[in-house]
Amino acid sequence: MAADRGGDARRTPGRAVAYATCGAVLLAGCASMPDRGDLRGVESTPRQETQVRVFPMPPREDAPPSEIVQGFLEALTSDDPKYATAKQYLTTAAARTWQPELSTTVLADGPDTEADSAGTRDGGFDFSFTLTGTKIALVDAQQSYTPTEGSYSRQVHLTRDKESGQWRIDGLPQGVVMGQSDFQRNYMSVNKYYFASDSAVGASAHPAAVADPVYVRRRVDPMTQMVRLLLGGPTTWLGPVVRSSFPTGTALRKGVGELTPDDQNRLTVPLNDKAARVGPAKCNEMAAQLLFTLQNLTPAVDEVELRVGDAQLCVLDEEGAAAVAARGSVRRTDYLYFVDGEDRLVRIPAGSRSAQAEPVPGELGEGARALRSAAVSRDEHTAAGVALDGRALYVGSLASGGSLGEPVVRSTGRTEKDRLTAPSWDARGDLWVADRNPDDPRLLMLPEGKGEPVQVQVPRLDGRIDSVRVAADGVRVALVVEKDGKQSLQVGRIERGSGDQGAGEPGVSVLELRSAVPQFEEVTTMSWAGDGRLVAVGREEGGVQQMRYVQVDGSVPEVPAPDALTGVKEIAASEDERLPLVAYSVDGIVRLPDGAQWQTVVKEGSAPVYPG
Structure with missing residues (x-):
């Protein structure tokens, strides 16, 4: 942990060893420090073993100000659930007002500590340090991750207690600050689940489950953390387009401690009286939200039981949730x-x-129109294809004898790259496409793939849309946006019934665009690759082309990047993570099976897509 910080504040050699020996690698069950023999420093091994617990050391007697500040920063990166030890470095008043849960600021490296040039004042009872660094992300009080940038500078003020003579921190910023490597060791990304507000998915009566990623401390009872966060409602960014089946005010019953499944992998969740009157259908939705949220945590949860007091509300397993x-x-x-x-x-x-x-049934497979790209509806009953020159978009049935008819969208762009993008189908059966014509750039949505195109409003769009992919949940869209020769991958929230279409027609807007890969200055291609994850191909400034998984919130998931592949032009992934990644490259269409190398599918072909 200490490797993540620098600056002028240094621990004494004995203190440093104490932290390394009993802090960074103290195993659960370790009871005490050895009382004889030499103490040797050891290197921290973050993210190597999930059972390794990190416990902070309290301040030692007569520790100087620099050691107090450094010890406090160390305590912030520990597995102390309530930051009780960190508060021992504070005065009683500061410990009472400090709120570590308000935010976590992530720096490229650990915060540097610079002693104030003024030194001590007030007869040696006053001292201050400035914490500095480069910001890369902020996790807010809802545990929502947002990439950020810029310099970080906050002051930590210390005072010496006039009776005990001990230095303690009496002024500090709210929240927690730590370096990136400590953040990756301490926190993990987990999706909590809600339902799309417009409920139905195409012709299905089932609501669409929507992933809402948050970051929780990985060794501080993440299961109970996630249940509380789920009950607390969706994050601010996603909130306008999702709903929760839990009644307003629902929380865990007062006094509930750690939630743990039994030996049959059933988790019992005791709720307060706000949930007492829900019916069976609503209760099953509540249980499904919990199962989806907890499925990737350890220990495994295969079944959820909801209770209020002594009454059982419902029990649901994974098959029932599906x-x-x-x-x-x-x-x-x-x-x-x-x-x-x-x-x-x-x-x-x-x-x-x-x-x-094999050619698909219908005219799109018969070659009636030469195609450059295509998209297939999620029910695999309908397809859309863009003509080879990019001027026209056709929609046809994937049934024998189906005809195309006239184009549903036309572009008048002067060159192929200034015409229509590849199309994309959303979960409702609506079709999306962008016209890259510099004289009339548009993002269009065709209800059910037919009828008059609706122009989608994209407030604060800074650039031209070069690519469109709608998520399976139907409430998020990924866009590649080009400006001044550079491309960025951005994710926006789809809101229906917004915008101004006139004549009483409901509008559609894409709001609050945020960057998914801030490091890339060029994005060649991208695709959704899970409930809350994308795969992108691009390059950083001065770098070479690379393929990377990214979370919709802009963070990097804890999965290895796909194997390198030369000359990737298009990428296709399924939200079903069991299906292989597929790409169009200089070697033709290739696939990446799980645990294997890239394999050639066909030499002649382009524009691979899964439904969506």
Whole structure:
């Protein structure tokens, strides 16, 4: 942990050893320090073993101001649930007003500590340090992660108690601050789940489950943390487009401690009286939210029981949850689609290692229109294709004998790169496409893939949309935005019934765009790759092309990056993470099976897509 910080504040050699020996690598069950033999410093091994617990040391007698500040910063990176030891470095008044849960500021490196040039004042009873660094992210009180940048500078003030003579911190910023490596060791990203506000997904009566990523302390009872965060409601950014089935005010019953599943992997969740009158259907939705939220935590949760007092409200297992709500990550996908060497839309069974591509039924597979890109609806009943020159968008049924008719959208851009993007279908069955014409740039949505296109309002869009992909949940869209020769990957929230379409028509807007890969200055291609994750191909300034998974909140997930691949032009991933990543590269269309190397699917072909 100490490697994450620098500056002028240094511990004494004995103090440093004490932290390294009993702090960074103290195992659960370790009772005391050795009382004989030499003490040797050891290197911290963050993120190596989830059972390793980090416990802070309290301030030692007569510690100087620099050691008090450094010890406090060390305590912030520990697994102390309530920061009780960190508060021992504060005066009684400061400990009472300090609120560590308000925020976590993440710096590129640990905060440097610079002693105030004024030194001590007031007869040696006053001292201050400035904490400095470079900000990379902020986690707010809702545990929501936001990339940020700029310099960090906050003052920590110390005073010497006139009776005890001990230095303590009496002035400090609210929240917690730590370096990136300490943050990655201490926190993990977990999705909590709500339902899309417009409820239905296409023709399905099931609500769409929407992932809401948050960061929680990984070794401080994450299961109970996640239940409390779920009950507390969605994060501010996602809130306008989702709903919770838990009645307002629902919380864990007063006095509930750590939640742990039993030996049958059933988790009992005792709720307060606000949930007492919910019916069976509503209770099943509540339980489904909990199961989706807790499924990736350890220990495993296979079944949830909700109770109020002595009464059981409902019990739901994973199979029951799948019947309650629709999730992109568990939706079955039948085929992978792409444009073959004859500019037709063809398909092979999803996940197939070696299969002969077959033209899709209908005119899009018959070659009636030469295609450059395509998209297939999530029910795999309808497809949309952009003409080879990019001027026209066609929609047709994936049934034998289906006809295309006239284009549903036309572009008048002068060159191919100034015309239509590849299309994308949302969970409601609506079709999205962008027109890159510099003289009339537009983001369009066609209800159910037909009828008059609705122009989507994108307030504060700074640049031209070069690519569009709508998430399976139907409430988020990923856009590649180009400005001054540079591209950025941004995620926006889809709000319906907003905007000004006139004639009483409901508007559609994409609001509060935020960057998903701040490090990239060029984004070649991207695709959704899970409930709250994307895969992007691009490069950083001065770097080479790379492929990277990213979270919708702009953080980096704890999964390895895909194997390198040369000359990637297009990428296709399914929200169903069991299906392989597929790319169009200099080697043709290739796939990346789990645990294997890239494999060639076909040499002649382009524009691979899964439904969506």
